[in-house]
Amino acid sequence: MQAVASLRYGVIFKKAFSQPDVFTAFVKDILGIELDIDHVETEKSFPSPIGSIDSIDSRFDLFAEDKVKRIIVDIQHRRYGDHYHRFLHYHCAALLEQAVSARNYQPALSVYTIVILTSGDRHQRDMSQIDFDPKDRHGQGLGEIPHKILFLCPKYVNAETPEPWREWLLAIDDSLDGQVDETHYHKACVQKILETIRQDSLTPQERARMKDEYSEEAWLQDKLGESLQQGLEQGRQEEKEEVALRLLAKGMDVVLVAEVTNLPLERVQALWEQRRREN
Incomplete structure (x- = not known):
């Protein structure tokens, strides 16, 4: 068994998944998209507010842009009472931020949002999605709009969960109690995550931030x-x-x-x- 910092903490989740090779491997397994990036931004926000909500309130935990393939992927990990609406707003912010002219409403970049609900969800599904592509009356997509939002709940992984996702989600859920059996995981980037979040590898600043997050959660629970x-x-x-x-x-x-x-x-x-x- 290996002592690790829980991926429920934002500071730890960002430390693990902000590594470009980990980010791209995760995105490939979850979305089937290969990204070419050399940097992952954390706490990304846009300079202008969308609607009446200030940009500081719409920060992306992890944000990467492949300008060649014209794709934006952001990963969020927090659970809120309004997470379906909240992350829909974040997703739309990434779309609307690209609207520079009323002559063409088609965004230059496709936008994909992956939300990791580490503490679960009342619907108890391993995955749910918001697919923006128009459908005909038979539910067949027209292939016009690629943008989508995926909500993933590691604690509800089951026999029908797609194989490429399973090891990632199981490792995330396994980390939540601070103990992981690393021998259960074989993907190189999952092993890299487990090594990155080892308890003995944390900096004093990261430990302090974890305590702050714990205090914030305790206050919210109260x-x-x-x-x-x-x-x-x-x-x-x-x-x-x-x-x-x-x-x-x-x-x-x-x-x-x-x-x-x-x-x-x-x-x-x-x-x-x-x-x-x-x-």
């Missing part, structure tokens, strides 16, 4: 917990008020209703007045 608790409390309040209204409709005294439901007397009286006005 806020989510607070929101859920508020929702539950709101639900209990509404349930109590519904019971109170039913009891009042049966003629129970407002003071007794307040005692039974544990609602403030003033609130029960307000509910009673509201009911009288509605009737």
